[in-house]
Amino acid sequence: MLKRITGNGRPTRDRLQIGALKRLMRSRLGLRLARAWLAQGVATRPHDRVVADFFLELAARAYADRSTPVVWTNLFAPCELMWGLGLVPFYPETWASLSAILGLSRLGVEGAEALGYPVDLCTFNRAAAGLRAAGLYPRADAYVATSNLCDVTGQMLAGFAHAEGRPFVLLDVPQSDDEAAVTYLAAQLDELVERWAAESGVPYDPERLRGAIRLSNQARALALEVAALREAHPAPLRGSSMLGELGNLSSLFGHPAGVAYYRALRDYTQERIGRAEPEQAVQKVRLYWMHLGPQYETDFLPHLEDDLGAVIAFEEFSTVWWDRLDEEEPTRSLARKMLSHPLNGTVERRVDMALRHVARYDCAGAVHFSHWGCRQSSGALRVVRDQLRREGIPLLILDGDCVDPVNLQLGPLRTRVEAFVEMLV
Amino acid sequence: MIDEDPLAPTVGLFSSYLPRELVYALGCRPVRVFPSAGKPTAAEAFLPRNFCSLDRLILAGFLEEKNAGLDAVIFADEDDATRRLHDVWRASVTVPVWGFVEVPRAATPLAADRYADILARLVADLEAHTGRSLGAHSLRRAIAVFNEQRSLLADLKRHWLAGSVNTVAYRRLRRTALTQDPVTANERLRETLAASEGGVNGSSDPPARRLLLLAELAAPAGLVRLVEAKGAQVVAEDSDLDERDMAEPVPADAGTLTETLAALARAYLSKPPAPRMRDLSRRLAYLSRLVAERGAQAAICAYSKFCDLYLAEYPSLKAHLEGLGVPVLLLELEDEAVSGQHRTRVEAFLEMLH
Ligand code: SF4
Numbered sequence: 001m002l003k004r005i006t007g008n009g010r011p012t013r014d015r016l017q018i019g020a021l022k023r024l025m026r027s028r029l030g031l032r033l034a035r036a037w038l039a040q041g042v043a044t045r046p047h048d049r050v051v052a053d054f055f056l057e058l059a060a061r062a063y064a065d066r067s068t069p070v071v072w073t074n075l076f077a078p079c080e081l082m083w084g085l086g087l088v089p090f091y092p093e094t095w096a097s098l099s100a101i102l103g104l105s106r107l108g109v110e111g112a113e114a115l116g117y118p119v120d121l122c123t124f125n126r127a128a129a130g131l132r133a134a135g136l137y138p139r140a141d142a143y144v145a146t147s148n149l150c151d152v153t154g155q156m157l158a159g160f161a162h163a164e165g166r167p168f169v170l171l172d173v174p175q176s177d178d179e180a181a182v183t184y185l186a187a188q189l190d191e192l193v194e195r196w197a198a199e200s201g202v203p204y205d206p207e208r209l210r211g212a213i214r215l216s217n218q219a220r221a222l223a224l225e226v227a228a229l230r231e232a233h234p235a236p237l238r239g240s241s242m243l244g245e246l247g248n249l250s251s252l253f254g255h256p257a258g259v260a261y262y263r264a265l266r267d268y269t270q271e272r273i274g275r276a277e278p279e280q281a282v283q284k285v286r287l288y289w290m291h292l293g294p295q296y297e298t299d300f301l302p303h304l305e306d307d308l309g310a311v312i313a314f315e316e317f318s319t320v321w322w323d324r325l326d327e328e329e330p331t332r333s334l335a336r337k338m339l340s341h342p343l344n345g346t347v348e349r350r351v352d353m354a355l356r357h358v359a360r361y362d363c364a365g366a367v368h369f370s371h372w373g374c375r376q377s378s379g380a381l382r383v384v385r386d387q388l389r390r391e392g393i394p395l396l397i398l399d400g401d402c403v404d405p406v407n408l409q410l411g412p413l414r415t416r417v418e419a420f421v422e423m424l425v
Numbered sequence: 426m427i428d429e430d431p432l433a434p435t436v437g438l439f440s441s442y443l444p445r446e447l448v449y450a451l452g453c454r455p456v457r458v459f460p461s462a463g464k465p466t467a468a469e470a471f472l473p474r475n476f477c478s479l480d481r482l483i484l485a486g487f488l489e490e491k492n493a494g495l496d497a498v499i500f501a502d503e504d505d506a507t508r509r510l511h512d513v514w515r516a517s518v519t520v521p522v523w524g525f526v527e528v529p530r531a532a533t534p535l536a537a538d539r540y541a542d543i544l545a546r547l548v549a550d551l552e553a554h555t556g557r558s559l560g561a562h563s564l565r566r567a568i569a570v571f572n573e574q575r576s577l578l579a580d581l582k583r584h585w586l587a588g589s590v591n592t593v594a595y596r597r598l599r600r601t602a603l604t605q606d607p608v609t610a611n612e613r614l615r616e617t618l619a620a621s622e623g624g625v626n627g628s629s630d631p632p633a634r635r636l637l638l639l640a641e642l643a644a645p646a647g648l649v650r651l652v653e654a655k656g657a658q659v660v661a662e663d664s665d666l667d668e669r670d671m672a673e674p675v676p677a678d679a680g681t682l683t684e685t686l687a688a689l690a691r692a693y694l695s696k697p698p699a700p701r702m703r704d705l706s707r708r709l710a711y712l713s714r715l716v717a718e719r720g721a722q723a724a725i726c727a728y729s730k731f732c733d734l735y736l737a738e739y740p741s742l743k744a745h746l747e748g749l750g751v752p753v754l755l756l757e758l759e760d761e762a763v764s765g766q767h768r769t770r771v772e773a774f775l776e777m778l779h
Pocket residue numbers: 093122123124125149150151152153371373374375376377
């Protein structure tokens with residue numbers, strides 16, 4: 001495995017290493033090695049192993065297997081539709097997170113700069129653009145993006161599609177969630193279904209789509225149980241280990257691994273509660289975490305949790321926000337799911353969710369990790385902070401970078417969280 | 426319609442996809458919102474420092490001047506930044522929001538139908554705000570006024586490209602068209618056209634290097650002055666001020682209100698695409714046409730710093746234009762001023778074109 005970056009490391013990798021990695025990723029052997037490595041160190045809990053297996057399987061299908069079309073998409077497109085259509089979704093931002101875990105994000109970020117991506121764009125996307133250019137991402141047969149929540153990914157995917165002469169579909173997601181908006185979005189999903197059937201060579205099978213909806217509903221029910229279990233005091237899970245939930249939420253639903261993951265997570269959480277053995281031993285104050293967190297190895301989160309005793313009791317992106325999907329109206333209910341995302345629409349929706357979660361998980365305060373370059377999450381933080389403050393909930397806004405360790409100023413971050421936790425305790 | 430009624434509410438619009446005709450037909454003066462602050466300082470308490478600098482400047486202007494001469498504004502769902510600006514606006518600016526319009530991002534029949542419905546809802550909201558009601562006839566009259574403006578602007582462009590109107594005057598008049606009531610603006614356009622009739626520039630200067638400028642709302646005036654002072658000639662500007670402003674007449678000679686709204690919806694969604702549409706094929710085809718028609722030899726992207734949609738499109742645009750033999754310079758601007766560093770880069774770029 002390549003050397004991991006920690007702190008402010010600035011690795012440079014020679015071409016041989018990258019070439020070897022490219023070959024490894026496209027071979028079954030490479031994937032077996034990765035599985036063995038994950039089982040040893042990173043994926044030790046049962047649910048982590050499910051996810052590791054899922055992503056490795058996804059990688060096998062995207063990188064090594066040429067039998068199923070690979071569709072690159074962003075995190076807010078409905079994965080149930082991809083699974084239901086028999087496609088393999090590939091999420092460049094999620095894989096940029098994985099690259100951060102592997103210490104490869106700098107390589108991507110530097111590569112993006114050489115391609116002309118301005119340095120102020122979100123590093124998830126810049127890392128993705130650079131890794132693609134380095135040949136470390138798989139092929140794409142088509143691209144799909146949503147217009148809401150993230151401008152950059154959609155624009156970048158449109159650019160890739162244009163450069164490769166591949167189809168690109170933009171799902172134009174309204175900000176309102178009334179019935180007219182549902183109809184408009186559902187019609188686009190229907191068009192997408194028809195188009196794939198015509199272009200991908202994978203025939204449309206309504207039963208397969210219904211099956212994906214069923215699996216999604218099963219996973220949803222289990223995920224809701226996990227959310228309920230996390231109300232417990234002391235908090236059963238270490239919140240820092242849940243900061244990557246967005247990747248799961250965007251890709252597992254509609255796939256059998258989603259059911260397996262949430263079942264394993266539910267059982268594990270229950271067991272921790274039953275044994276009175278929370279993952280985090282010292283728990284002094286409970287926090288609600290907004291947006292994401294560093295995906296690479298850093299001392300920051302262990303300091304927050306273990307040294308200061310702050311518990312991330314629940315995360316914004318662990319929220320299962322949507323209603324049960326309707327098998328008989330798959331595209332319409334997926335449209336509803338997309339439109340009801342708490343970060344779609346005005347900021348008040350996001351604030352309402354924060355208030356509900358702070359109360360439900362008995363949090364004393366909230367932390368927003370502002371990922372560099374993410375305008376949708378950070379743009380209206382002043383309003384979020386004021387509205388939470390009005391309800392007596394302090395919000396700490398931390399500037400950082402989820403993907404590029406070079407942009408994490410550890411010293412000032414530590415000082416600020418120390419002061420915040422001290423105030424709350 | 427207002428026909429120069431001084432008491433008509435002035436309504437600021439945040440997008441070139443919002444039909445001014447509709448606002449005008451309801452007795453309001455529709456104006457495009459331009460930044461009025463020199464620096465974004467006043468916005469710093471409300472928007473993060475790495476937020477689109479154009480939006481920060483606009484907000485700063487309203488925070489400094491309270492209402493900046495507007496009675497209301499209408500937002501459009503342009504991008505993440507506009508959505509968040511809309512959130513912050515409602516918490517910090519006293520000018521009321523009369524609408525947040527979900528302009529679709531496609532020119533398909535589905536999107537046009539959706540937009541027509543949305544415009545009908547906007548009409549209902551505006552009727553509630555203004556106390557007036559809109560009929561097909563007054564909407565068609567408003568469309569005729571703006572169609573006339575489009576025709577005058579097309580003449581003005583011909584004069585500018587022929588050299589009988591200089592770039593500064595051309596751009597000033599275009600801005601007038603976007604920020605004044607259309608009857609007055611049309612009058613000024615007619616006067617200018619009459620005065621410049623036959624006055625084609627017969628300069629014997631060596632042919633200038635022909636530049637395409639690209640910007641969101643408008644390229645900064647200082648940049649235009651700089652490039653022209655350095656012997657280059659601006660021959661096209663891909664911005665809301667110029668090429669992406671609706672140039673084609675809206676066909677609406679007859680029909681019900683619903684049909685007229687549908688005509689407006691179709692026309693606005695089909696205008697030259699902005700990056701918000703994510704329709705790179707159509708956008709690059711339109712830019713290629715512009716380059717070919719005007720003989721542009723180089724391009725300068727004068728984009729606001731942190732403006733994601735434009736900046737994320739940039740690598741594709743650069744590759745495409747360079748493929749056409751058109752070198753590209755990217756400037757990321759914090760405000761309207763052209764800094765010393767930007768000036769140096771522009772000068773070096775123009776030198777390179779020799
Ligand atoms: S962090 Fe924000 S800008 Fe970056 S990919 Fe996610 S939503 Fe988009």
